Amino acid sequence: MATVTINLAGINGTPGYGIHAANDSNTEKGDGSQVKNGSVFIGNKKGGISDLIEQKRAQARKQATKVLRDQFARDNKITDNMNEMRVRNAEIMGELNGLAEQKKGFMEERDALQEKFGIDPDSQEQKDLELLRKANNYFESGNLAILTKDELERLANMGERTEYQQRALEYDAIIEHITSIETKLNGEKMGNTSSITAAKQAILEAGGKGIRAAKEAAESILDAASDSIIGMLWQDAKKHVDEEMEKLVEAAKEQAEKKEEQEEKLEESKEEKEEQEEMTEAIRETASEQEKLQGEIKKILAEAELLEEDMKGLVVNGVM
Numbered sequence: 001m002a003t004v005t006i007n008l009a010g011i012n013g014t015p016g017y018g019i020h021a022a023n024d025s026n027t028e029k030g031d032g033s034q035v036k037n038g039s040v041f042i043g044n045k046k047g048g049i050s051d052l053i054e055q056k057r058a059q060a061r062k063q064a065t066k067v068l069r070d071q072f073a074r075d076n077k078i079t080d081n082m083n084e085m086r087v088r089n090a091e092i093m094g095e096l097n098g099l100a101e102q103k104k105g106f107m108e109e110r111d112a113l114q115e116k117f118g119i120d121p122d123s124q125e126q127k128d129l130e131l132l133r134k135a136n137n138y139f140e141s142g143n144l145a146i147l148t149k150d151e152l153e154r155l156a157n158m159g160e161r162t163e164y165q166q167r168a169l170e171y172d173a174i175i176e177h178i179t180s181i182e183t184k185l186n187g188e189k190m191g192n193t194s195s196i197t198a199a200k201q202a203i204l205e206a207g208g209k210g211i212r213a214a215k216e217a218a219e220s221i222l223d224a225a226s227d228s229i230i231g232m233l234w235q236d237a238k239k240h241v242d243e244e245m246e247k248l249v250e251a252a253k254e255q256a257e258k259k260e261e262q263e264e265k266l267e268e269s270k271e272e273k274e275e276q277e278e279m280t281e282a283i284r285e286t287a288s289e290q291e292k293l294q295g296e297i298k299k300i301l302a303e304a305e306l307l308e309e310d311m312k313g314l315v316v317n318g319v320m
Contacts (some may be wrong), residue, residue, distance in 0.1 A: 155252035
């Protein structure tokens with residue numbers, strides 16, 4: 001028997017963020033979806049959830065909202081707008097509590113993967129996972145070039161992710177998604193609270209048999225839609241991880257190639273400089289040899305002139 005916290009998303013004209021369903025037992029579905037610690041959250045995943053998921057959520061939310069709206073209209077004299085915001089805020093608190101508990105459970109499961117797969121914290125597989133997480137954060141912020149050349153080359157040549165790495169990254173994506181939903185819910189709650197305070201409306205007290213019956217009917221509607229949506233959310237997370245990791249590897253390859261080109265240019269510049277220095281030294285040595293040669297020539301000429309004078313002297317003295 002499932003207990004569902006009703007999400008009146010969209011009841012006051014604002015986008016809804018989810019359906020929280022608490023179950024009596026922990027299960028993991030064969031299609032990859034999970035019920036964590038007895039609860040499952042179905043939420044808007046920005047840019048990731050298919051139109052079919054959104055249609056299912058919208059339809060279930062619309063039906064559940066109508067059941068509650070009709071009952072509240074009969075039971076209360078307060079304006080529908082303030083009533084809806086008060087109920088929505090109460091639901092947001094329940095959803096936030098459920099999300100916090102669920103995220104904690106997912107984080108515990110993720111942390112337990114090392115032991116489940118028998119991964120040594122100092123193993124290359126674990127180091128590669130941490131590098132993937134680090135690089136993905138830089139990649140999403142447009143700062144992948146911050147990584148070292150060795151890190152980029154490791155990413156570019158890492159190959160297929162292991163089952164442990166893939167599962168851990170899928171948990172990361174789900175946890176990140178839940179965090180984004182928490183942020184949106186807190187923003188919505190603050191907006192509702194400000195509106196209620198400004199209007200100085202009386203606090204709407206929930207209760208009575210009518211509203212309890214309406215909540216039970218709404219819970220049945222939401223329960224009927226939850227299982228297929230959960231499976232789709234897990235499938236979307238897997239697809240998102242695969243796509244992002246593929247982009248990350250390609251970007252790492254590009255950065256590694258750029259750094260390799262830079263190093264080759266530096267090496268060429270160094271070689272050109274060495275060649276210039278060798279040429280300058282050769283010219284200097286050639287000039288020195290020419291000076292020595294000129295000196296020898298002058299010496300030989302001088303000796304030749306002296307010999308010629310001696311010969312003239314011998315002729316004059318009648319020796320020859």
